[in-house]
Amino acid sequence: MDITRRHFIRTLCISGGMLFLPSCGRNGEVSGSQHSREPAYIKLEREGLFARRIEQAYARFEKCELCPRRCGVDRSRGEKGVCQATDKLVVYSAQPHYGEELPLVGRNGSGTIFFSNCNLRCVFCQNWPIAHAGRGSEVSDRKLADMMLDIQKMGCHNINLVTPTHVMPNILNATLMAMKDGLRIPLCYNTGGYELAENIRLLDGIVDIYLPDLKFMDPDNAERYAGSAKDYPEMARQAIIEMHRQVGDLVTDSQGIAERGLMVRHLVMPNRVAGTREFVQWAAQNLSKSTYINIMGQYRVEHRAFEYPEIARAINSQEFVEAIDWAREAGLSNLDQRAISHYQVFRRRISVF
Ligand code: SF4
Numbered sequence: 001m002d003i004t005r006r007h008f009i010r011t012l013c014i015s016g017g018m019l020f021l022p023s024c025g026r027n028g029e030v031s032g033s034q035h036s037r038e039p040a041y042i043k044l045e046r047e048g049l050f051a052r053r054i055e056q057a058y059a060r061f062e063k064c065e066l067c068p069r070r071c072g073v074d075r076s077r078g079e080k081g082v083c084q085a086t087d088k089l090v091v092y093s094a095q096p097h098y099g100e101e102l103p104l105v106g107r108n109g110s111g112t113i114f115f116s117n118c119n120l121r122c123v124f125c126q127n128w129p130i131a132h133a134g135r136g137s138e139v140s141d142r143k144l145a146d147m148m149l150d151i152q153k154m155g156c157h158n159i160n161l162v163t164p165t166h167v168m169p170n171i172l173n174a175t176l177m178a179m180k181d182g183l184r185i186p187l188c189y190n191t192g193g194y195e196l197a198e199n200i201r202l203l204d205g206i207v208d209i210y211l212p213d214l215k216f217m218d219p220d221n222a223e224r225y226a227g228s229a230k231d232y233p234e235m236a237r238q239a240i241i242e243m244h245r246q247v248g249d250l251v252t253d254s255q256g257i258a259e260r261g262l263m264v265r266h267l268v269m270p271n272r273v274a275g276t277r278e279f280v281q282w283a284a285q286n287l288s289k290s291t292y293i294n295i296m297g298q299y300r301v302e303h304r305a306f307e308y309p310e311i312a313r314a315i316n317s318q319e320f321v322e323a324i325d326w327a328r329e330a331g332l333s334n335l336d337q338r339a340i341s342h343y344q345v346f347r348r349r350i351s352v353f
Pocket residue numbers: 064065066067068069070071072073080081082083084085119165166
């Protein structure tokens with residue numbers, strides 16, 4: 001059975017959440033995942049630059065500018081902005097995940113850590129119990145480091161940080177702790193895309209794999225569906241260009257497992273509200289035509305989407321087929337293989353009916 005992200009989340013919710021891995025202690029040696037490439041953060045520490053980055057990141061809690069909302073609240077004193085987070089980490093789950101893109105999943109899974117709360121707050125959020133309701137448990141940075149080591153010990157190919165933007169300082173601190181105790185697998189920064197490029201620059205030399213969404217191309221649609229974030233398209237585009245500058249196109253090892261690079265997700269939505277045609281043209285012109293692009297067809301009516309008639313249905317076959325056709329017309333040559341399989345199914349449906 002194909003395990004989608006939505007299915008994964010639902011399973012967690014039904015089981016009551018909190019599927020933390022048992023602590024394996026420190027010195028989590030790599031098992032099963034033998035990365036030939038050294039993760040970027042090791043070089044940064046060798047150069048003596050990692051601790052300074054953590055200081056710079058933590059300073060942003062005091063007048064929070066960790067995302068384009070620029071709430072200005074002092075999270076170090078417990079104040080909360082739009083994302084509803086203080087400077088304390090809240091984690092929902094940490095475990096191998098097999099529903100992510102195949103270069104992340106490999107044989108042993110992608111080591112996903114789901115952070116609670118979110119700075120974007122989309123009306124159609126598929127993770128709303130975690131992202132909006134904030135389900136999860138408070139953990140220390142040290143505990144997050146131990147989770148990373150446990151994930152490595154299970155053989156996962158990467159640390160997949162889901163919704164990391166508002167807790168980026170904690171992540172950097174935990175990564176340094178974990179690195180000192182043996183962490184040797186790459187970080188995957190799995191973000192909704194509502195980022196400040198200047199904050200992404202702090203991650204240069206720390207993150208190896210960027211996995212941003214680019215959800216909307218039109219400011220009015222972003223305002224309507226993504227928590228009033230009218231500047232989302234511009235902020236996300238700037239951030240993704242910076243990510244691509246840092247890590248370039250996706251590089252995989254001999255087994256096809258991601259080592260470094262940019263992977264961009266775009267969810268096709270009903271009635272073309274996501275701006276898919278504009279997205280693929282932008283990606284082809286501003287990134288590279290060989291950028292790894294995952295055009296996703298699993299839109300479902302979740303959270304408050306039923307209040308918006310134009311997105312209160314699943315997409316149809318034609319909407320997904322035209323999305324892939326547009327991507328190919330734009331010259332994008334590295335489309336996600338599962339998306340191509342879905343495309344073939346949808347095409348057959350159209351030809352039959
Ligand atoms: S991370 Fe949260 S508090 Fe900080 S600017 Fe963004 S929404 Fe506001």
